[in-house]
Amino acid sequence: MAVAEETKKGEGEAAPAKDVAEEKALVPVPSPEPPSGDSKALVVFEDIALAKVETDKRNSLIKAWEENEKAKAENKAAKKITAILSWENTKKALADAQLKKKEEELEKKKAEYAEKMKNKKAIIHRQAEEKRAMAMALRGEEVVKAEEMAAKYRATGTAPKKFLGCFGA
DSSP: OHHHHHHHHHHHHHGGGSOHHHHHHTOOOOOOOOOSSOHHHHHHHHHHHHHHHHHHHHHHHHHHHHHHHHHHHHHHHHHHHHHHHHHHHHHHHHHHHHHHHHHHHHHHHHHHHHHHHHHHHHHHHHHHHHHHHHHHHHHHHHHHHHHHHHHHHHHHTOOOSOSSTTSOO
16 A cells, blocks of 8 residues: 555656646545455555556546647637638738729729810810801891892892792792
């Protein structure tokens, strides 16, 4: 029994230097009373106790390893997700910049086209003014010519030969 206590004591001293999970796993287990008889039974009992301690120790190491691997996997996934999010934001910003540039180009083209149409309307208005002026001048000439012809007919005392185109005089 003294050997088992020394083994437990030795393990207890090494436990603070180990992982927290190992400390939890190495909680001393109250040992049942060994049979009071043979020394062989005592040795078998100690061997069983040592085997249980070794099994618990191995299980705690496996559990710590498993938690460590899970944490690594979580960190790796989080890093990848962050990289993907960064990539997505970069691509979105690029697309927004391209859209803004295209909108500005279209606005510029729209303004240029509006200016062309404004100039075209001004040219059409100027041409219309010229045509109106020519029509007014032609009307004025025809009015003056008609007045002159009327004055000539009055002076001569004759009637115009063609009053209306469909009636002959």
